[in-house]
Amino acid sequence: MTKPARERARSIHERQFYALNRAVGRFGIRSFRPQIMAAPHWHGHVEFNYLESASMTYDVDGRVVELPPGRLALFWAGVPHQLTAVTPLGEAPPRLTNLYLPLDAFLFMPHVAALQITLLNGGLALMPEAVCDAATLDRWYRDYRSNDVERIEILKMELNAALRRGLLGGIDWLLGDPGAESGRTQAPAHAHHVVAMIRFIVENLAEPMSNADIAAATGLHENYATTLFSRAMRLPPKQFLIRMRLLRARALLMESGTPVTAIAAASGFSSSSQFYAHFRAAYGMPPQVMRDRYMAMTLK
Numbered sequence: 001m002t003k004p005a006r007e008r009a010r011s012i013h014e015r016q017f018y019a020l021n022r023a024v025g026r027f028g029i030r031s032f033r034p035q036i037m038a039a040p041h042w043h044g045h046v047e048f049n050y051l052e053s054a055s056m057t058y059d060v061d062g063r064v065v066e067l068p069p070g071r072l073a074l075f076w077a078g079v080p081h082q083l084t085a086v087t088p089l090g091e092a093p094p095r096l097t098n099l100y101l102p103l104d105a106f107l108f109m110p111h112v113a114a115l116q117i118t119l120l121n122g123g124l125a126l127m128p129e130a131v132c133d134a135a136t137l138d139r140w141y142r143d144y145r146s147n148d149v150e151r152i153e154i155l156k157m158e159l160n161a162a163l164r165r166g167l168l169g170g171i172d173w174l175l176g177d178p179g180a181e182s183g184r185t186q187a188p189a190h191a192h193h194v195v196a197m198i199r200f201i202v203e204n205l206a207e208p209m210s211n212a213d214i215a216a217a218t219g220l221h222e223n224y225a226t227t228l229f230s231r232a233m234r235l236p237p238k239q240f241l242i243r244m245r246l247l248r249a250r251a252l253l254m255e256s257g258t259p260v261t262a263i264a265a266a267s268g269f270s271s272s273s274q275f276y277a278h279f280r281a282a283y284g285m286p287p288q289v290m291r292d293r294y295m296a297m298t299l300k
Helices: 003-017 103-107 113-120 134-146 149-167 188-203 211-216 222-233 237-255 260-266 272-283 287-296
Strands: 028-032 045-052 054-060 063-067 072-076 081-088 095-102 124-126 172-175
Touching: 028 134, 045 054, 045 103, 045 134, 054 095, 063 172, 072 113, 095 103, 095 134, 103 113, 103 188, 113 124, 113 149, 113 188, 113 222, 134 149, 188 211, 188 222, 188 237, 211 222, 211 237, 222 237, 237 260, 237 272, 237 287, 260 272, 260 287, 272 287
Parallel strands: none
Antiparallel strands: 028 095, 045 072, 045 095, 054 063, 054 081, 072 124, 124 172
16 A cells, blocks of 8 residues: 555544544544644544653643653543643653543443543543553553454443542542632532533434423422532533534534535534534634535544
8 A cells, every 4th residue: 555545544544533423422442652733633532541651742722731651641532632742751662542432421431420520621630550551551452452342341341440440539630620629529419410411411412402401301400400510510501502512513524524504403503603603603713614624634
């Protein structure tokens, strides 16, 4: 295969990997030598990074963070992020293992509600070293590449267990420390209700939705549920709903040739004019311009 053919094949693979069907992406693991990114990108996963033999600098939605080696880092990749620097440490070549967990799969993981809320608030967590090491990542990678359903299910269970262990103590928050502003974390029962509302939003993006509909997912009074959501997520449910609809629309623009008007309807916007206004305000360009730019670039 010639070099241009290899590049085209890589581009097609990456577009399939990041293909999003519910603004959530699909599960996958990659292991590679990290490369500086020419521009920010975003996709519908909770992304896990494990770096070996290097440190690296990320710009996450305009905030600069340094990731050390030997720690499992995780953040919501629905916000723009860019790898801007890689600093080798030692003689071995740098190696980065990325695990991509679809947002809906993450939201249905049990017993990690506090982590779910903080990551969707823009947090970036470093798990304790004891929770996950290079050998664990290698095993997960082999399980993923096996294409064996049972091994992949066990992998996901082990990942959930690792997150639960991290919540017992030892998470370092590089961004979005949940106790930094209030001095305390979200109460577990309240976090459970907020995650239930987030799930309802993600699963019903294309449908008309009111605050009362969202609150009904908890069984709580509408005003009380809306207050819980707004305090935890730092924005009202309706604004979060618009954010998630824009994620779905952006995904459909990139993965399909669906007309923009049809994408607006599939993403839950009541009119094309409403969709265009929200999209331009969020991304600084019309939908078709973003599609054209995406289709013209080579993903690496």
